[in-house]
Amino acid sequence: MSAVVETSADTGLMRVASQKISRLMDLVGELSLSVSETVQSADLAGLDLTRFDASAHRLAMIVREVQDAATELRLVPVDDVFRRLRRMMRELERQTGKQIEMVIEGEDTAIDKLVSDRLYDPLLHVLRNSADHGLELAEERLANGKTAAGRITLAAAQVGSEVRITVTDDGRGLSRDRILKKARERGLFGPDEEPEPAMLWKVIFEPGFSTAEDVTNLSGRGVGMDVLHTTMASLRGRIGVDSTPGQGTKVTLHIPVSLAFLDCIILRKGARLYAIPIDMISEIGKATEGDLPAISADGGRELFRLRGTYIPVCRLERFYGETTAAAALAEGTVMVVFNTAAGPTAMPVDEILDRQQVVMKPLAGRLATLRASWGFAILGTGEVALVLDCERLGAGGAV
Numbered sequence: 001m002s003a004v005v006e007t008s009a010d011t012g013l014m015r016v017a018s019q020k021i022s023r024l025m026d027l028v029g030e031l032s033l034s035v036s037e038t039v040q041s042a043d044l045a046g047l048d049l050t051r052f053d054a055s056a057h058r059l060a061m062i063v064r065e066v067q068d069a070a071t072e073l074r075l076v077p078v079d080d081v082f083r084r085l086r087r088m089m090r091e092l093e094r095q096t097g098k099q100i101e102m103v104i105e106g107e108d109t110a111i112d113k114l115v116s117d118r119l120y121d122p123l124l125h126v127l128r129n130s131a132d133h134g135l136e137l138a139e140e141r142l143a144n145g146k147t148a149a150g151r152i153t154l155a156a157a158q159v160g161s162e163v164r165i166t167v168t169d170d171g172r173g174l175s176r177d178r179i180l181k182k183a184r185e186r187g188l189f190g191p192d193e194e195p196e197p198a199m200l201w202k203v204i205f206e207p208g209f210s211t212a213e214d215v216t217n218l219s220g221r222g223v224g225m226d227v228l229h230t231t232m233a234s235l236r237g238r239i240g241v242d243s244t245p246g247q248g249t250k251v252t253l254h255i256p257v258s259l260a261f262l263d264c265i266i267l268r269k270g271a272r273l274y275a276i277p278i279d280m281i282s283e284i285g286k287a288t289e290g291d292l293p294a295i296s297a298d299g300g301r302e303l304f305r306l307r308g309t310y311i312p313v314c315r316l317e318r319f320y321g322e323t324t325a326a327a328a329l330a331e332g333t334v335m336v337v338f339n340t341a342a343g344p345t346a347m348p349v350d351e352i353l354d355r356q357q358v359v360m361k362p363l364a365g366r367l368a369t370l371r372a373s374w375g376f377a378i379l380g381t382g383e384v385a386l387v388l389d390c391e392r393l394g395a396g397g398a399v
Helices: 018-039 052-073 079-096 113-134 138-143 176-185 197-205 224-234 365-369 390-394
Strands: 075-077 100-105 110-112 150-159 162-169 238-244 248-256 261-269 272-277 281-286 302-306 309-312 334-338 345-349 351-361 373-378 384-388
Touching (some): 075 079, 079 100, 079 113, 110 113, 113 150, 261 345, 272 351
Antiparallel strands (some): 075 110, 261 272, 373 384
């Protein structure tokens, strides 16, 4: 399809097929790799190239600007999705028999077109759950001192390199007792285990999990939140849930602004290279003698002391088939601390190599089952680095 110029001369806009923009971004990614390969070529070693470093740096900066410009071409306001959901809310009011006030905030927040195209169905499942399970009928709300109409707030905001979309209701909140009972029946927790709220709420994303006694056309099949979890995983996003009894529930989706390029820290552990998205890292430092890991009493977990607080240690050797046993950490070991929904996690590495904006390729074939990874990145040197999924690393590497 060729580009079509808008009829309005005042706008100066041009409509271009999204496939063409995606093709442009692919070419920009290949250009970035080619520039890196050229600048870092081993053939240049030992050569006296006057002003080469300055020219190479300028070229790299221009390529970075081209990447950013290409990324912006595929950004669209999230309002396109929010308007469709607002129309659906009227139907949910009719089906549930409840009065629902919908509030929309941050609808001008920009998001990748590929993300926008896949957000509608998952968000609709969240809204259905809020309307059907979360909000009470008018009589119950009035008896509890609330307004007759329930409120659902759909909001978006850009925070750093990610977009956060929240769905908040002022309903009855999640039922800890019902969810825990169902989770125990399915063997997700032991009969005497009392999980923390953050761990318990995660089970609602398990396939087929539902506490509804009756199946309706809105909910009860246990597939809606599973769809949300699967979609978020494919978008390199993560989900947070917070709920207070009698006050409501808040579901937060953390999604990268762009899926095309990823700003990463490149590190080495053993003979392998890894990449971690920079927005997941809270700090990097060297362990001192007083910070060295200890073994906790509960389950024998290895812990690292970070300014007086003990956080769990993640060993890459235990995830990716290293044959050698993990060596005890010594003073001066480089520690990368990354954030997860369950809190910070420390990871010992051998060396921090670089910070790069990489083009990520998905894992395919037999590699698709590789644990705790988003995909792989081809570096300017021609080497391949595994892009780590910090959320799943912190959770034990579950796929």
